[in-house]
Amino acid sequence: MPANQICEVSEEETSSPDKISRGDFGSDFHWGVATSAYQIEGAVNTDGRGDCIWDTFSKKKGKIKLGQHADVACDFYNHYESDLELVREMGFKEFRFSISWSRILPQGTGEVNSKGVAFYNRLIDKCLKLGIEPWITLYHWDLPQALEDRGGWKNREIVKWFSDYTLICAQAFGDRVRSWIVLNEPMAVAGLGYTTGLHAPGKKGLWNFLPVVHHLALCQAEGGRILRAAVPYAYIGTAVSCSYVYPNSGSAADLRAAKRADALMNRLFVEPALGMGYPADAFPYLLKLNRYMKPGDLEKLQFDFDFIGLQNYFSVVVRHSYLAPVIWLKEVPASLRKVEVTSMGWEIDPGGMFKILQQFSAYQGIRDIVVSENGAAFEDAEKDGKVEDPERTRYFQQYLKAILKARKEGMRVKGYFAWTLMDNFEWAEGYLARFGLVFVDFKTQKRIIKNSGNWFKAFLNT
Secondary structure, three states, rough: OOOHHHOOOOHHHHHOOOOOOOOHOOOOOOOEOOOOOHHHOOEEEEEEOEEEEEHHOOOOOOOOOOHHHOOOOHHHHHHHHHHHHHHHHHHEEEEEOOOOOHOOOOOOOOOOOHHHHHHHHHHHHHHHHHEEEEEEEEEEOOEHHHHHHOHHHHOOOOHHHHHHHHHHHHHHHHHOOEEEEEEEHHHHHHHHOOOOOOOOOOOOHHHHHHHHHHHHHHHHHHHHHHHHHHHHOEEEEEEEOOOOOOEOOHHHHHHHHHHHHHHHHHHHHHHHHOOOOOOOOOOHHHHHHHHHOOOOOHHHHHHHHHHHEOOOOOEEEEEEOOOOOOOOOOOOHHHOOOOEEEOOOOOOHHHHHHHHHHHHHOOOOOEEEEEEEOOOOOOOOOOOOEOOOHHHHHHHHHHHHHHHHHHHHHOOEEEEEEEEEOOOOOOOOOOOOOOOOEEEEEOOOOOEEEEHHHHHHHOOOO
16 A cells, blocks of 8 residues: 555645745754765775775675775865865755765774864864864765674674773764764664675675674664763764664564564664664564673663754565565555656655654653654756756755644654755766755855755745
C-alpha cells in the first residue's frame, strides 16, 4: 500500500506551504544548513592533512560514478569565508560542519597537525563574526586511512583513538562552540561501509557488521561523556539516519519484516544510549552482539544526550523475503509503488517525517529532537544565471509543514538543518546528485543561490 494511504497526516496539511511562516515555529527554534568536511573541503593534500578512507576508496575503479573524487570538491577550504556569507545571506543562523579527523591527526593518533586546527579556528571565528552559530560534527564518515589499516571500526582500540581525537577537538574549539554532534549516521557506516561495501572503506560481509556496530555505539556514548566533561554548557547530540517503515501488507510476515527493518534503521543506536540495550526483541540476530560485549559495556553504551539528531529523507515499504537470509526482508522500491520521488529515486513522504518524529518523541529518555538533515536531490541546471528548482522548494515546504504539525502536537522538535548548503561530492554518487541550496559549477567554482535558497531567504527573513 502506498505510504500516502497509510499516513495520518492529511494531504491538505502537507500541500498548503503558503500557510507556514518562520514565526509559527517559535523564537527558540534552530534554523541551519548542514555540510560535511569530505564532501566540500577539497584541499586533500594541503597543510599536512593525512589520507582518509574516502581518498583511498574513490581512487578504486568503479566505486564512484564517473570515476569522480573529492580532491577539490567545492574547495571550501579556500572559499569558506564567501561560502559562509551565503549562509548568512539566506538567513540561516546555524552552520553545521564536520571536522576532518585526518586534518587534525594525519595518522589518526599521535601528533596534532597545528595547521588543521588553525583552519577550523578560522572557520569558527568567521561564523561568529557573521552571527552564525557553529555546530560541530566530530565524525562524518572520513576515518583516517592509517586507522583503517589497523582494523578501523572493527578494532575495539578505536574507542581510545576516537576518545583522544574528541578530547583534542573539545579543547581546541570548546571555548567558542556550544553545539556538538558526536556521530553522523552510524548505521550507514556499519551497513554501507563494512557490510555491503558500497561506501568507504568498501568492506563486504555480514561478519563485519556486529563489531562495527558495537564499537560505534561505544564511541557515541564515550564521545558524549568527554564533551560533557571538557566543554562547559555544551549542547550535545548524535545524529541517526531514520526512515519510517511501512509493511507492504497486513500479513504477519510483512509486519514482522517491518519490525526488523525498524530495529535496524531507527532503533539500533538510540536505544543503547537510552539504556535499553540493542533491539534484539524485534531482530534476534542482534543477540550475537553479546560476543563483543565486555563487562561494563552495557553501562558504557549509555549517555544522556541533550538532543537526538534525526536525519530523514524518505520512508520505506518492506515485505518478507525468503531470499534475504538473516534479515528476511526486502524493500519494495518506490518506483514500483507509483509514488512521487526525487532524482535519487527516494520517495517524497512528508507524512513519514511526521510519523518518525512521533516515534522518537515516544521515548522517555529523549529530551530534544533536532532534524539535523533533510533535503532532496533533483536535476538542476543553470540558465541565464539562475537555477530554477521548484520541486526542491516544494519538498522543503511540505516537510516543514510536517515538522510544524509535530511541534504543535507537543513533540520536542527544536531545530531544522537543510541538507545541504551547496552541491557537493555526494559519496558514491559523485557530483551527479545535487542536494544544495546553492548551485556549484565544479569547473569554475562559481556559486549561484537556487530558487529554493531564495525561498529560505524570504522565509527566514520574514
